[in-house]
Amino acid sequence: MEKNTPKHILITGGAGFIGSHVVRHFVNSYPHYHIYNLDVLTYAGNLENLKDVENAQNYSFAKGDIVDAGFTNDLFSKAKFDGVIHLAAESHVDRSISDPLSFVRTNVFGTVNLLNASLEAVKENPNFRFYHISTDEVYGTLGETGLFTETTPYSPNSPYSASKASSDHFVRAYGETYGLPFVISNSSNNYGPNHFPEKLIPLFINNIIQKKPLPVYGDGNYTRDWLYVExxxxxxxxxxxxxxxxxxxxxxxxxxxxxxxLTKLLCQLMDKKLNRLEGTSEKLITFVKDRPGHDLRYAIDASKINRELGWKPSVTFEEGLERTIDWYLDNQEWLDHVTSGDYKLYYQKQYQP
Ligand SMILES: Cc1cn([C@H]2C[C@H](O)[C@@H](COP(=O)(O)OP(=O)(O)O[C@H]3O[C@H](CO)[C@@H](O)[C@H](O)[C@H]3O)O2)c(=O)[nH]c1=O
Known part of the structure; x- marks a missing residue:
């Protein structure tokens, strides 16, 4: 899709963690585009994530649910989108284990609704493109060696990854069956500012600040491949x-x-930041009951995107963690805000130290 002419782009889930960084990136990089952020503002969506761009001329927010076909069809017919970048999703594996249906609802049903609306958009604009943002978890788990490539067979193990695999399949099926122009990307674990503190890195940063236990699942010998969100x-x-x-x-x-x-590294970095004695935060590490169906290892072979599009990560882990920790220390108000309400209820249920 060429970049020079004005466009109307819909970003779904733009108030969430990755979504808000994508919205900011597009609003700032493409002043001649109009960026529409569609988000239903669940517990993980927060417009405070977008304070710096909320008054930009080329940005609009619409509160709505992608599961509501009447609402999405209406939005599409009014805005005449040139493309959709679809990030809206329930994303937390543990929540998918206790409530699989809400993952089917948003990730499968919601995606299919957007695909249906997109078919109408393609009729008016053959250059329309649907972009589905997905996860490496669709590939299942790796052993100690090997990497996921784009041809690794799908083998999802959690209700979350099954719902994302299903939505990937629907996107591809709409391409085959109805000729919908699409692309999909599958990413490894992201980290950075504005990450909801139910995921490992922000949860542990938050707990270290508050001197609360760090619940490491099983023996902690599970491997993830971390990517800075920007x-x-x-x-x-x-x-x-x-x-x-x-x-x-x-x-x-x-x-x-x-x-x-990674947990020990976070403890060491935080001890320094908080002027605590070396070893203080490691005492908070608590091994807890393992996540059912816990995937041992994810690791991505990102050579295709490097070869074809010239992309590679630019932020080192050292730099990314430093920025992330500083952001959480400087944004205690954000943390207090997002950890009230649903978060408290959820974590009281899950982790009794
Ligand atoms: C929250 C939490 C997690 N863990 C473990 C489970 C995993 O092995 C690892 C990371 O867990 P999470 O931060 O929940 O992320 P993970 O399950 O890998 O999934 C993330 O990464 C995926 C991409 O790989 C995304 O598609 C998901 O939306 C995202 O949530 O840390 C713990 O040991 N203790 C914890 O309290």
Whole structure:
């Protein structure tokens, strides 16, 4: 999709963690585009994430649910979108284990609604493009070695990853059956500012600040590949504009960490930041009951996006963690806000130290 002419772009889930970074990136990089952020503002969506762009001329927010076909069809018929970048999703694996249906509802049903609305958009604009933002979890788990490539067979293990695999399949099926122009990308674990503190990195930063236990699942020997969220936003820009139709691109950080090693690193960095004695935060580590169906290892071969589109991560883990920790220390109000309400109820149920 060429970049020079004005466009109307819909970003779904733009008030969430990755979504808000993508909205900011597009609003700032493309002043001649109009960026519409559609978000239903669940517990994980927060317009405070977008304070710096909320008054931009080329930005609008619409509160609404992608599951509501009447609402999405109406939005599409009014705005005449040139493209959709679809990030709206329930994303937390643990929540999917206790409430799988809400993941089917948003991630599958919601995606299919958007696909239906997009078919109407293509009739008026053959250059329309649907971009589905997905996850490496669709591939299931790796052993100690190997990497996920774009041709790794899907083998999702959690209700969350099953719902994302299903939505990927629907997107591809709409391409095959109805000729919908699409691209998909599957990314590894993101981290950075505005990450809701139910995921490992922000939860543990928050708990260290508050001297609360750090609940490491099982023996902690699970491996994830971490990517700074702004690098992901830059990759999404490239895939949206330059990715080949009907293709999938894997996006990863080439940055594997075992959970226990990452937890210890966070403890050391935070002790320094908070002027605590070395070893203070490590005492908070608590091994707890494992996540059912816990995938051992995710690691991405991101060579296709590098080869075809020239993308590679630019923020080192050291730099990214420093920025992330500083952001949480400077934004206690944000933390207090997002950890009230639903968060408190959820965590009282899950983790009794
Ligand atoms: C929240 C939490 C997590 N963990 C473990 C489970 C995982 O092995 C690892 C990271 O967990 P999470 O932060 O929940 O992320 P994970 O399950 O890997 O999934 C993330 O990364 C995926 C991409 O790989 C995204 O598609 C998901 O939306 C995102 O939530 O840390 C703990 O040991 N203790 C915890 O309290």
């Amino acid at each position: 690098d992901h936003a830059a990759a999404i820009d490239l895939v949206f504009h330059e990715g080949r139709d009907g293709e999938t691109y894997n996006i990863g950080g080439f940055n594997e960490w075992k959970n226990i090693d």
